[in-house]
Amino acid sequence: MxxxxxxxxxxxxxxxxxxxxxxxxxCYQCGKCVSTCPVSNFMDFPPRExxxxxxxxxxxxxxxxNSTWFCLTCSACSGRCPREINIPAVMEAVRHMAIEExxxxxxxxxxxxxxxxxxxxxxxxxxxxxxxxxxxxxFNIRTRNLFKDMHLAPKALLKGKIPxxxxxxxxxxxxxxxxxxxxxxxxxxx
Amino acid sequence: xxxxxxxxxxxxxxxxxxxxxxxxxxxxxxxxxxxEIPDWNCCGATSAHTMNESLAYALxxxxxxxxxxxxxxxxxxxxxxxxxxxxxxxxxMDENPELARKINTAVVGEGQYQGRVAVKSMLQYxxxxxxxxxxxxxxxxxxxxxxxxxxxxxxxxxxxxxxxFDSPEYPMSMDRIVEALGAKAMPFDFKxxxxxxxxxxxxxDVVLQLSGKILEMAKESGAHAIVVACPLCxxxxxxxxxxxxxxxxxxxxxxxxxxTQLMAMAFGYxxxxxxxxxxxxxVDGALAHIGEVIEEPKKTAKGKKAVKAESEVE
Numbered sequence: 001m002x003x004x005x006x007x008x009x010x011x012x013x014x015x016x017x018x019x020x021x022x023x024x025x026x027c028y029q030c031g032k033c034v035s036t037c038p039v040s041n042f043m044d045f046p047p048r049e050x051x052x053x054x055x056x057x058x059x060x061x062x063x064x065x066n067s068t069w070f071c072l073t074c075s076a077c078s079g080r081c082p083r084e085i086n087i088p089a090v091m092e093a094v095r096h097m098a099i100e101e102x103x104x105x106x107x108x109x110x111x112x113x114x115x116x117x118x119x120x121x122x123x124x125x126x127x128x129x130x131x132x133x134x135x136x137x138x139f140n141i142r143t144r145n146l147f148k149d150m151h152l153a154p155k156a157l158l159k160g161k162i163p164x165x166x167x168x169x170x171x172x173x174x175x176x177x178x179x180x181x182x183x184x185x186x187x188x189x190x
Numbered sequence: 191x192x193x194x195x196x197x198x199x200x201x202x203x204x205x206x207x208x209x210x211x212x213x214x215x216x217x218x219x220x221x222x223x224x225x226e227i228p229d230w231n232c233c234g235a236t237s238a239h240t241m242n243e244s245l246a247y248a249l250x251x252x253x254x255x256x257x258x259x260x261x262x263x264x265x266x267x268x269x270x271x272x273x274x275x276x277x278x279x280x281x282x283m284d285e286n287p288e289l290a291r292k293i294n295t296a297v298v299g300e301g302q303y304q305g306r307v308a309v310k311s312m313l314q315y316x317x318x319x320x321x322x323x324x325x326x327x328x329x330x331x332x333x334x335x336x337x338x339x340x341x342x343x344x345x346x347x348x349x350x351x352x353x354x355f356d357s358p359e360y361p362m363s364m365d366r367i368v369e370a371l372g373a374k375a376m377p378f379d380f381k382x383x384x385x386x387x388x389x390x391x392x393x394x395d396v397v398l399q400l401s402g403k404i405l406e407m408a409k410e411s412g413a414h415a416i417v418v419a420c421p422l423c424x425x426x427x428x429x430x431x432x433x434x435x436x437x438x439x440x441x442x443x444x445x446x447x448x449x450t451q452l453m454a455m456a457f458g459y460x461x462x463x464x465x466x467x468x469x470x471x472x473v474d475g476a477l478a479h480i481g482e483v484i485e486e487p488k489k490t491a492k493g494k495k496a497v498k499a500e501s502e503v504e
Contacts, residue, residue, distance in 0.1 A: 038384045038400050042393075070396075073236065074344035074384035079358045086349075096243060109393055116392035117237035124232045124249070130200035139391055149394070152429060160207075161429065161468050167203045170229045174299075178252065181297040182244040189244075 012059040019093035026083040027051040033077035033087055043067040044105075047077055047087050050094070063103040068095035069110045100186075112143055125179045128169030133162050194315065195262045195307065196224040197253060197276065199269035199421070200232050206269070206421030208465035212450035213268050213312060219328050219457045220320050224266075227256050233275040236388045248297040250279035251290070255300045257307045264308045266315040268450075270345040270420035271387075273311040278352050280309050311346055313419045313449065314355045317363040325370045330458040332372025335482030338452075339378040339413035340364040341404060343385060343423045358382065364449060368417060371456035374484050376411040380404045385426040394430070401426045402434045405442045415445045415476040417452060424448060428470050445473040 009015040017023055033040075033047040040046040044065040045053065053062050062068070071091040078087045098104060104114070119138045123131045140148050156162045169175065194217075202210035217224050230253050239246035254276065257265045267273040283290035284305045294303050310318070316325065348358040356363045359382065365375035383404055386397030405427060408416050418424050428446040435441055451464045466473045 038386075039396060042396060072344070072384050072387055072389070073239070074387075075349040075358075076344065076382070076384065079348055079350065088349075092239065095240065099241065113389070113392045116388065117240050120235065120237035120388075121241060121245070124234065124238075128231045130204070130232055130235070132201070132204045136391060149391075152433075155470060156429060159468050159470070161205060161425075161470065163204055163207070169231055171231075174252075175231050175249075177299075178248050178297050179245065181299075182242060182248050185244040185293075185296050186242060 012057050012062075013054055015097065016054050016090060016093045019096065020086060020089040022086040022090055024051055024054045024085065024090060026085055027055070028083060030082060032080050032082065036076045036080050038074065038076065039070045039072060042070050042109075047071075047091070050091070051085070051087075054090070054094070060103070062094050063098035063101070064105050066105050066107055066110045067091065068098070069105070069113050071095075115139065115142055125176055126168075126172070127166050128172040128175040129166060131166035131168075133164060134166070136162075192222045192319065193262050194222055194224055194319075195257050195260050195265040196226045197230055197257070197265055197267045197272060198226065199267065199272040201269055201421035205425050206448070208468050209268050209421055209424070209448045209450060211463070211465060212448060212454045215459055215463065216316075216450045216453045216457065219454075220316075220324060222320065225260055225262060227253055227260070227265075230256065233272040235271050235275065239275070244293065244297060246275070247279055247282070247289070247293045250275045251283065251293055251303060252298045252300055254280060254283070254307065254309075255294070255298060255303050258304055259301070263306065264310055264315070264319065266310050266312055268312040268419070268421075270311060270343055271422060273309065274345040274352065277309045280305065281352055311353075311355070311419065313342075313346055313364055313367075314353075316367060316449075316453075318355075322366055322370050325367060325453070329371055329456045331456060333452060333456050333480050334372035334374075335479045335484060336373040336415065336476065337376050337411075337413045337479070337484065338368050338373050339376050339408035339411050339416045340368055340381060341378070341408070341416050341418050341423060341427070342381050343418065343420045344382060344387075346419060347382060364417065364419065367449065368452065371452055373452070376408075376413045378408060378411045378413070380407040385423050387422050387426070390422070390426050390430065394433075397426050397430055398434050398437050401430055402438055405431065405434060405444055406440070408444055409442050413444070414479050415447055415473070417447045417449050419449045431471050443471065443475065445469060445471045445476045447473070447476075 031048045045067050050067050068091045073088045123135050140146050198210050234246050234249035290303050342361050347353050347356045347361045350358045368375045386400035389396040424446050
């Protein structure tokens with residue numbers, strides 16, 4: 001069951017406001033964010049509607065929408081918001097709460113986006129830096145889409161656009177440790 | 191001689207090796223000595239801040255702390271995404287020393303963070319610290335004749351509160367540098383639209399649509415090429431261009447240069463040093479325009495007025 005309260009905050013709105021450092025109540029629904037957002041046409045609910053849903057305490061609907069996962073954090077919306085709401089931070093707050101509480105939209109697109117981020121972070125945990133080729137290969141394997149972008153491979157590899165290896169860090173161990181500690185800190189703040 | 195701390199970022203060893211190489215060449219000509227952060231780590235990019243807040247602060251913070259151990263007071267970052275994460279972390283840590291201490295002691299453990307080092311993108315460093323005049327004096331073989339659309343992407347000038355540089359809507363710093371090199375910077379309305387960034391892999395369709403619009407607008411501006419200062423913008427616009435052309439049944443044939451590649455050309459470095467062979471869209475067509483005379487359209491009374499209005503805005 002999903003609950004509206006979050007970390008001692010009585011309402012979803014309060015929790016989002018605190019986490020994002022913005023006041024969603026300021027939103028007067030002008031829709032400038034929607035017309036500015038380059039991916040609003042991919043979203044279940046464009047930013048304006050997410051803002052209204054937060055005000056209406058529709059926590060589950062917000063968390064189960066793909067919108068926060070599609071947000072590119074390009075900040076075009078917040079740059080034009082007449083109420084100066086940090087919309088990407090609001091999107092991020094909703095997404096982080098969904099991750100913590102294990103609520104995720106079930107669509108294949110969102111699963112892929114999530115998987116990509118997990119694999120990327122896994123590369124950093126292992127090498128301290130991104131291993132691009134391996135990241136792409138693992139993404140194809142883990143999404144069971146082996147031939148994705150294969151048509152690019154001959155050109156990209158031959159031209160050296162994507163190198164075969166990675167120059168990993170000397171203190172890659174320190175990064176592994178940082179991951180453990182960061183996870184601990186996230187657990188504590190729950 | 192100026193000295194600056196250098197954070198190359200992961201893609202400098204991968205998809206944007208040519209950016210890294212040409213940055214080094216250009217800085218040498220501009221009499222700037224670059225000192226790389228020893229054993230730097232990935233900034234965490236989009237993935238860290240999407241998934242894990244503590245990690246999103248910790249990864250850049252380690253680099254910021256390491257940068258403070260060097261004597262320079264400025265750090266420069268070529269990749270727009272690395273730059274954004276570093277500057278974002280710096281501003282949040284400076285504003286909230288309590289949080290900085292917490293993340294630093296609980297996660298990073300590399301020593302105290304003081305907030306001493308300024309973080310600037312490569313573009314910002316060239317524009318503010320080196321300056322247009324200094325760049326002009328180093329130009330030995332101008333790239334006049336080339337028409338260029340300057341594409342900044344989302345992260346170099348936005349959000350204003352983080353970057354504190356140029357305009358978030360219609361930046362001009364790169365245009366001014368390109369003009370200092372002798373080329374013509376075209377009016378281009380999609381300067382700060384997003385290319386789709388990390389969706390390149392997770393949801394390629396988004397990138398094909400977003401980057402497609404950017405290419406379309408650049409072509410419409412009359413440009414021979416696009417110039418960028420971000421590895422992800424470059425690979426989305428360059429590597430995905432054949433797919434975009436196929437999907438929308440169009441032909442753009444627009445090479446995507448890094449700003450520093452063009453600077454190095456104008457500074458007289460030989461062509462084979464630019465690593466143009468790594469580009470997917472061939473560059474020769476665009477480079478062939480060098481030396482051509484661009485005929486300015488005759489200014490009508492109305493045109494003059496418009497030009498005046500623009501300079502007044504500045």
